[in-house]
Amino acid sequence: MGQKGRKKALIGGGKRKAVSGRETKKGVKGIASNYIHRTKAVRRLQVSLKDFRRLCILKGIYPRDPKKKPHGKDKTYYHIKDIKFLMHEPLLKKFREMKIFLKRHKKALIKREFNEAKILEKTMKPVYNLDHLVKERYPSFIDAIRDLDDPLCMIFLFALLPSETCKGHEAKVSAECLRLAMEFQHWVVKMKALRKTFVSVKGIYYQAKVYGQEVTWLTPHKFKQSIPKDVDFRVMFTFLQFYNTLLRFINFKLYYDLGLRYPPVLETKKQDEGAYLAAMKVEERDNVPETEETSSPEVEPAPLSEQQQKMQDKIASVVENIPDTAKDDEDKGEQETTSDAEPEAKGEKEEPEAMEDAEEDAEDFEDPQDGDEESREVCIFSGLTFLLGREVPQDSLEFIILAGGGAVLRDGEISSEAAASEKITHEIIDRPTQKRKLFSRQYAQPQWVYDSFNVRALLPLEHYKPGVKLPPHLSPFVDDEKEGYIPKQREVLRSWGGKVGGEPPADDVEEGPKEVDENDDKELAKIMMTGKTKRLYDTMKRAEGKKDAKNEHLRLKRQRLEETKEK
Secondary structure (H helix, E strand, O other): OHHHHHHHHHHHHOOEEOOOOOOOOOOOOOOHEEEEEEHHHHHHHOOHHHHHHHHHHHHHOEOOOOOOOOOOOOOOOHHHHHHHHHHHHOOOHHHHHHHHHHHHHHHHOOOOOHHHHHHHHOOOOOOOOOOHHHHOOOOOOOHHHHHHHHHHHHHHHHHHHHOOOOOOHHHHHHHHHHHHHHHHHHHHHHHEEEEEEEEEEOOOOEEEEEEEEEEEEEEEOOOOOOOOOOOHHHHHHHHHHHHHHHHHHHHHHHHOOEEEEOOOOOOOOHHHHOOOHHEOOOOOOOOOOOOOOOOOOOOOOOOOHHHHHHHHHHHHHHHHHHOOOOHHHHHHHHHHHHHHHHHHHHHOOOHHHHHHHHHHHHHHOOOOOOOOHHHHHHOOOOOOEEEEEEOHHHHHHHHHHHHHOOEEOOOOOOOHHHHHHOOOOOOEOOOOOOOOOOOOEEEEEHHEEEEEHHHHOOOOOOOOOOOOOOOOOOOOOOHHHOOOOOOOOHHHHHHHHHOOOOOHHHHHHOHHHHHHHHHHHHHHHHHOOHHHHHHHHHHHHHHHHHHHHHHHHHHHHHOOOHHHHHH
């Protein structure tokens, strides 16, 4: 080695050599060797980029940001263990089978062999499910509940989106999303698990307590949805496929723990009439026979043993011998009503029938959590019957009122005689004037229901009457004490609800020496800080100062408004 080579080696230049004398390639050893860029990963898995993205979304694998990027900063990197983990995924085989099927199907269409193409679709098209991924990603049920926020938001969104936003998005997908959302809301109402709600420009926020975990989701307003062009719905649809499977598992577990049949029966007659949660009929798991409507076509029942088959035959013989008196009574009632009823419009109901249906729906949603004080506090609408106008968000109000223990009727689905019943205690409308005004009921705007539910008390109705300017609608998700500013409307709501905070306890009055000691401790801790920790502490203090300045600005603004009102 010459003089230049020695100098270069001493400085650190030149190619590094291993102990054996061979040159080590860049990125073979060290931290950089634990990562692989996306192009190399796709080649190793032998799939297309589209299938690789789908596989990563379904398996929950995300890109990494390593400190050293041997192949350049413009590449997307994944951990090498994640890619090795994907190599053993059963879905890879299905994706490859799908690729072969698409090639043969396309070839048959080009040759105009349409019968051959149909035979290929029936016999060769691969079908896969994602059940094993749910068990793999969520070892326990509580883990799945903690990760339920995003699935609910996505499912409620696609339930209202028009179909064909992307390839594979059909009308039956939106119907399935709506059914899964209704099943979860039905359980929330049944268990009185709803805790908070807030109406915003984006949509309506809800928060429920499921197995001790707070689950928050957003539902869009029920308007015509405009589809943005800069959103890749294919990626969202891949997430939706996994989220549908996850929510189906969760709903099954929730219903199973209550001893209820899953999936619940969806009464098409009530659904056609416009009912939402009342269209679902929940039955006990042990006393209901299997039907084509309620059975899942995808899951095949396990073969029964001889002893189980004998037991089922005995149960069937006993059930056949039981006289069906309820059915006979229903048939007699139907004959009487058809003979004496007057011609009415389709979808309308008589007063006693409509009121009985509303009372039965309220009884179906009784609170099973008798020992839970928080669930009992939610039932502020118990004993009340609400009539919802056509112009209000009926689905949202029905969900909240039933979760609060009330009964619900919808205008337009019942007859004029039933709408004028004296059993209706409140009518929710969003019009400045109403055609009829009955003294046996009270009228309010929809915000009264949301505010009353959040305050856990029936608020005074004079501030929410039709045509009256509404008070501010505050979010229950904001911690005002933590933010350092309590809006005036928050204090007003507490006074209306009878929940005014009391005086501080007497033990907290003498705090002079404690504050001095705390200040001394803070100063000593600040002196002992390192430079990096001190800079971080100063940044936190600056953020707190900005928050205090913002709160002070809000206080001054409110003070000026009050002074102008007095003048």
